[in-house]
Amino acid sequence: MERVAIIGASMTQFGQREEWIRELLSEAGQACLEDAGVAPDAIEHLYVSNMASGEFEGQTGIPNALAHDLSAIPAYTARIDQTSSSGGAGVYAAWQSVASGASEMTMLVGGEKMTHRSTAEATDVIASLTHPVEYKHGVTLPSFAGLTARAYLETYDAPRESLGKVAVKNHRNGVDNPHAQFQKEVDLDTVLESPVVADPLRLYDFCPITDGSAALLFCPESVAREYADEYAVVSGIGGATDTHVVHERADPTTMGGVVNSSEQAYEMADMRPEDVDVAELHDMFTILEFLQSEDLGFFEKGEGWKAVEEGVTDRDGELPINTSGGLKSKGHPLGASGVAQVYEIYKQVVGEAGPRQVKAEAALACNVGGFGNCVTTTILEGQQ
């Protein structure tokens, strides 16, 4: 079977935007077509990753609106929702559409418009993804994060400061990302002294509420060569769930969906974790970067915090993590985030990451839905 390539990528400015979801999707889609030099009538399938345009904005049918706005009709279109990992699920759907032979040119546009709602309202919409047995007791995703952070720190004898250093590192990376919501450094004291949200986690351990959109263009490798000298190949991809009831997990410091989805991706790519040169992880909460860096096999269980302390995951370290600034500084418009992760690793493997560029032949993105309820992992390799 022919390999699936990515030949174009774009993302809008992330942050507090005046535009509505339709306009954000259209902006990213248009920019992606221009990046790839592809005409809109070449699009055969058009997928939109989005969790909740209906709940946030009272607007549904956004894939059709986007097909209209991009002049892509009669391209087939649908919306893919996998809560906070809708973007990764969209990447998987777009890959499947090409790998199955259904489409020779698939555009994926992920986006979410959230900042017009209060933080409490947005958090409640997101919390509606949890199991009722937990939701009715008032559990939200931030509270899961606090409980998990406490368990991790105690189990592995990790210092509280190590979590803060994830925020410091990712903010530092975000300075060089012109699309990031926060393009400023923060120091460790600021993180550690910020207001408590879900003990032991504080304000700076959390990603912000964000508006934004990102897009990718997928096609068979033979078609990619017609459009581009440099492109990326999806060499591995996989997806998996973990328990829907978070408290049913045997080990609260392991995310089974990360383990299972990455095993699928590594097997397909015929790679091992040590073959990955750079990674984008789903740092919706700082603690999640530790969990994923271990569950992906980069570090031993309980050792992820040491890698951050020792600078291994810095941009100039052995395995740079979240060169984009991560969700932490870039922002987290739910349906866009997984797409923007792949935007970053695409830019890295084709050598277009500018001041964020690291040496990268193979790169990995891990997108986490819910509190690890469903995860997709994608591995790209550059072809030049």
Added chain:
Amino acid sequence: MERVAIIGASMTQFGQREEWIRELLSEAGQACLEDAGVAPDAIEHLYVSNMASGEFEGQTGIPNALAHDLSAIPAYTARIDQTSSSGGAGVYAAWQSVASGASEMTMLVGGEKMTHRSTAEATDVIASLTHPVEYKHGVTLPSFAGLTARAYLETYDAPRESLGKVAVKNHRNGVDNPHAQFQKEVDLDTVLESPVVADPLRLYDFCPITDGSAALLFCPESVAREYADEYAVVSGIGGATDTHVVHERADPTTMGGVVNSSEQAYEMADMRPEDVDVAELHDMFTILEFLQSEDLGFFEKGEGWKAVEEGVTDRDGELPINTSGGLKSKGHPLGASGVAQVYEIYKQVVGEAGPRQVKAEAALACNVGGFGNCVTTTILEGQQ
């Protein structure tokens, strides 16, 4: 590439149900596993077709809930939304997951829970899919249907009674469908004298608001042979959009998405319209059965109404349409409808349609999203 088979199908009772969306999905999924003799841990991908569980019920993350309820974790899961054709989009997604090699056993469960909301509320949620330029003028899908019906009757000199006869036929078929919301005949006078909703269409020209769920199991044909002596093969499938702004269409009596998606399906199946033995069409409004029966190539443009008048589309006619009772009598739980259409044609081609059985080697289902904004067409052939 190996062909994709369907080895099991189920649907719940459609109608006004006490259960919530989670319970409806679980009921159909469980029944489908039993129908196919497949264990839940064999499921590799699990897709949920649903338009608006968040808007209708304040519940998101339903694919993860279903993976939990079916004991299918760690199967990968995601939600597919294409408004009223979410079910057809789910069929396409499930097909792609198997055809791409990503999954060797994919379950699709479509469902919607709507009747706890008022008809006005439900209609407004659905109308939020329309283009704002039309929505802000108060256009809803029923009003589009009225305008289209008037254009059709005038353009093709068709009698108003012919529309009523679609309702009469589909109600007659529904009598033999134990899952249908309405299992009772209606006579032509009742249809023609029912209250006006969107002139010239009256109450009995419309499908009801419905709760329900339906499920299908997809796998490669080689795997199908391990589970079943009789199964169906997806011999053709396609999807396409038409203008998002309905009034921009050159001919209001043609749905471009039906034309384009069926051309893809016929080409893939190496079939022509006359090779189809039985079809399920999206009769959300009676007028839509005429449009689709023509745009699918079954009848010349403007002649679909004559086929109904002459009994060609009756169960014992030359080309039975909506043997299930159609959306008209079966009901229309948005995300379930496209799945339930394929349930019916699956039962027909494997010879399990009971009192509704017709002679069928090849069968077609056409699922229409919005007001033709996006359409999927699926062709099945039975393998015995």
